[in-house]
Amino acid sequence: METSAPKRRENKKSLRVKVISLGNAEVGKSCIIKRYCEKRFVPKYLATIGIDYGVTKVQVRDREIKVNIFDMAGHPFFYEVRNEFYKDSQGVLLVYDVGLRESFEALDSWLGEMKQEMGSQANMDSIVFVVCANKVDLIKRRVVDEGEGRLFAESRGFHYFETSAQSGEGINEMFQAFFSSITDMCENGGKRPVTELSVGFTKEQADTIRRIRNSKDSWDMLGVKPGATREEVNKAYRKLAVLLHPDKCVAPGSEDAFKAVVNARTSLLKNIK
Numbered sequence: 001m002e003t004s005a006p007k008r009r010e011n012k013k014s015l016r017v018k019v020i021s022l023g024n025a026e027v028g029k030s031c032i033i034k035r036y037c038e039k040r041f042v043p044k045y046l047a048t049i050g051i052d053y054g055v056t057k058v059q060v061r062d063r064e065i066k067v068n069i070f071d072m073a074g075h076p077f078f079y080e081v082r083n084e085f086y087k088d089s090q091g092v093l094l095v096y097d098v099g100l101r102e103s104f105e106a107l108d109s110w111l112g113e114m115k116q117e118m119g120s121q122a123n124m125d126s127i128v129f130v131v132c133a134n135k136v137d138l139i140k141r142r143v144v145d146e147g148e149g150r151l152f153a154e155s156r157g158f159h160y161f162e163t164s165a166q167s168g169e170g171i172n173e174m175f176q177a178f179f180s181s182i183t184d185m186c187e188n189g190g191k192r193p194v195t196e197l198s199v200g201f202t203k204e205q206a207d208t209i210r211r212i213r214n215s216k217d218s219w220d221m222l223g224v225k226p227g228a229t230r231e232e233v234n235k236a237y238r239k240l241a242v243l244l245h246p247d248k249c250v251a252p253g254s255e256d257a258f259k260a261v262v263n264a265r266t267s268l269l270k271n272i273k
Ligand code: GTP
Pocket: 023, 024, 025, 026, 027, 028, 029, 030, 031, 032, 042, 043, 044, 045, 046, 047, 048, 049, 072, 073, 074, 075, 134, 135, 136, 137, 138, 163, 164, 165, 166, 167
C-alpha cells in the first residue's frame, strides 16, 4: 500500500514592513489608524507629540505581514523628531482634510520634506503611497472634491481613497489596498508594480486640468492673452479639446474641464468681432 505524507500548505515567509502617516496637524492621521487597529473613534483632538508607534499583524493572501506603524505629528514644531523616521518606509499614508484646502495643498510640501530625508526620487519610487481624503462625513464643509483629490493622487501613481475615521467609511478598503500593494511591491523585488504606475493619462493632461480648474477667467483658461484674436482663441481651444476630449482622456475631472473650455471659447467668441 502506498502512503504519502499529507501535503501541508506552507505559508510563505512573513514580511515585516514599515509604514508612516503624513499630513498637516489635525487632519485625522491618528484617528484613521485608531479606527483600523482599535475599531473606535475619539472625537477629542489629542495632538500626536513627535511620533506614535504601534504594531499590527495582517494577512495578505498567504502571507503574514507584521506592520510597524509610525504615526507622525503634523505640527511643524516636530520636524526635528519626524525627520529621523522617513527612511526605510515601504508605505506612506498621505492624509488631508476635505474641509481644509490648505491641508490638501500642503501634500506637495510633505512629499518634499520626505524626499529631502530620503535623499533622492529613486528612493521614493519604491514606496507605496495612499492619499486619504479624510473627514468625508462632514459633507457640508467639504471644499476639495473627489476629482481634484483623485487627480493629485493618480497622476503621481498613488492610490486614492475617501475616508472617514468617524464613520469608518473607506478605512478597511484603504488599508487592504495599501497592505496588498506593499506586499506586491516586496514580492516584486522592492519596485512598485508597473500596473500601479500606468494610470491611463499623461502628466500633461493632469497638469492642464489643474490649470483649468485654477484659471481666473476665460482668457486664462484657454491660455491666451486678453484681447486675443478669434484665430488665436480657436487655435488654443482646438489644442485643449484634443488633449481633454472625454473620448480620449480618462483623467479625473477631464469631462468638467472639457465643458469649461467649450464654455470659455463660446463666451470669448461672442465678444470678439
Ligand atoms: P496631529 O497628530 O496633530 O498631526 O493630528 P492628526 O492628523 O493625527 O489628527 P487626529 O487624528 O488627532 O484628529 C484631529 C481631529 O479631527 C480630532 O478631533 C478627531 O476627532 C477629528 N477627526 C479625525 N478624523 C475625522 C473624521 O473622519 N471625521 C470627523 N468628523 N472628524 C475627524
